[in-house]
Amino acid sequence: MSHGNQDPFRMGFLTAVEDAERGFVGGLLVTNRFGRPLEFQCTAPVKPNRAQQILYGPTLRPFVLGELLGRTLIEKVGVKPHLVLIESEEILDLRLHVPMAVGCLLDKVTDDTTQLALGKHGIGFHPDHLSDRTDLVRHAKAIPADADLREPFERVREALAETVRLGSARTA
């Protein structure tokens, strides 16, 4: 038997939950190519202050989720993923702040040459970093064709909800 965490291709699943009182809590789950977890990082709740709300306006959410939470989590995680997957295009700008590929999960696989078919989904990339696609093509074969890449996000959300719940219970 060999050791399992030295997987040739690792993926990160980055998402966040929003708690009305406490703000955003971000989470990053790094898995092997089959979805088995290798490392998980999450943040303490972050609530933008009034100045940030006014000054960032509609860009506040991408800023908090991407630059603030996403970048911090990627910097903190020990097992670095080869590809960080996100669910919303609005935080694709995260790619400008991190050294690894960031892909946005799309529901449909199209013939668009800027996209990459991964599992059951298509992956979109930042327009300034379309070369990421080329780098990932060879890894794409390592992902089972019927892999549901949305499922790990559910796990992360559930874990984040649990941390918020336990955090609330401790402060209560």
Next chain:
Amino acid sequence: MTDGSLRMLDEMIARRAAQQAEMGIPAPHWNLENSGNSLDELLSEVPCKQVSLGLPSQVFSSGLNVALQRWPVVEVESIVAPRPPALLPPWKPHRQKVVTFGITFPEGEAFLTPKPSRESEGAEKNTEEELVSIEPPKPVSLMDDEALAEAKKKLTRLKPPEDALSIEDRLFYLLQPPLQSWLAGQELIMPFEPFPYQYEGIGWLFSKSSALLADEMGLGKTMQTITAIRLLVRSGQVRRVLLVCPKPLLPNWQREFRTWAEELPFVVVEGDGERRRLTWTMPGVPVLIANYESLVRDFAAFGEGEFPKFDLVVLDEAQRIKNRTSRTAETARALPRRRSWALTGTPIENRPEELGALYEFLEVVPPNATPDLRQLQYLSKQFILRRTKNLVMKDMPPRLDRDEYLELLPAQKYAYEKAEKEGVIHLNELGDSISVQHVFELVLRLKQITNFDPLTGESAKLDRLEADMEEIAASGGKAILFSQWTKVLDWLAKPMSKYGALLYHGGVPTKQREPILKQFKEDPDSHIILMSYGTGAVGLNLQFAGYVFLFDRWWNPAIEDQAINRAHRIGCKSQVIVTRFISKDTIEERIDKVLTEKRELFARILGEGDDCNSSLSLNASEIFGLFDLKARSAKGTKSIGPK
């Protein structure tokens, strides 16, 4: 200035403004920042237009024009400001510090790359990262496609155990992938797709450090246990597992491990003392399989604290340790381990207190504790998972039970009546010295006569069996026959030889047993296998047999059910016909009546459709009652079933 003159001035300004408006002159806009020092300079800024100065004389009469030419007196006084006037700093986005928390998952063991299928052997070699072509698990054909698709939609997620309090522990379980995708045939190869209830069982075992899996026989306890062990090894939760089972089941466990965990190495503890000692201490073996007898013997041979430690100890047929003072139970409890699982189809064979011994092994009650009924119920909810066929396998082919009440043949009847009469007289003569053993001996003698007359060899049951077997053999069917006595089985072997009868009982050496089962499965001329309850009732998979005969009755219906479930289990494709031979007007009929009543009573107490959970052997009072005798001892609950 008086109020009156102010009013007049206001009126004058208003009138003038009205006049100017009439003449099209805009009101002056006083720009104080650019203002000069004199009124002329001020006025010079205003766009002007020549107008007649013919002002009403009453303006002059007010004397205000003089006041207008006089400069107001302004006094300047400096004050000390509380702080220097602040300059607004330029705002610039800064990176906020975010507190993070993380967990790293234990490095699990990766299984060896599965062997490529024969078709792909000739094809190009896969690159390191490409997926090896692995056939997906085959669904067991008990559900139609629609039901399977429906079941697939429901993913089984691992839940954190109730006693997991730390956030790390809880997140460990929450972040594991659903079992369906984990076992989808890429990382872990499954030869068959498990049923939804089996996924549930695997997940439950995975997250429990103390667990009693008490599924009814035939629901796949073995497979669920092996798969849960695979997942634990894979996720780095356990590295050394000990599985203890009764000796006759060793080949069965080996076969099941090869089927369900092809890649997981296991070693059976066997051979002479030195070899066994070596096996126990052999490093790097994930799974050790031992039988109860060698475990007890070898554990005693090791010095105190020398016995190797295990991450997980699994006891199969755990009712073996129901007597908590037995050496087996004491040894099982003394094993150094982190997790304890017990498997049994009959968690309670006779009394609810038997669960106490199992809980003691699971380390959920203190030593020698005797939990009351309420505590037992609470513990059962937490640590026992039990499903019955009725609840989970609604689509399984039915099991048809038929009780054949047979009249004894004349010679049998004569022998029986004589033996009973003499026996009862003998018992009465014993008076107060009568014991349950005396009655038990008589029962056994009578039961043997109901099987066949020892003098003439006449047997109503054999006649009936031959008639049935003729039909079964003609249709190519296969039957399993159970008896309590190996002598009866040996006696039956001759008349049944024309149906290719095979013998499988305790007298058959262990090494010969596997080939016998293989022959029974594969040989089309072999239509019947003769088994003893003790050897054949547990752990075997004979679902290809459509008929089961209970030539004589066991004392405990739970054991009979176990025997029947060798054939009526997952994978059986057609109905299973179970025939119980009961000799009319004999001890068999009386025992059957008592057992049926007790089973009904037990089902009423336990409820929830669990009609074959556990049943009660006859106790001393009941055995005396078979001959209208009264138990002489006050200890009326002693079980008299053969050990």
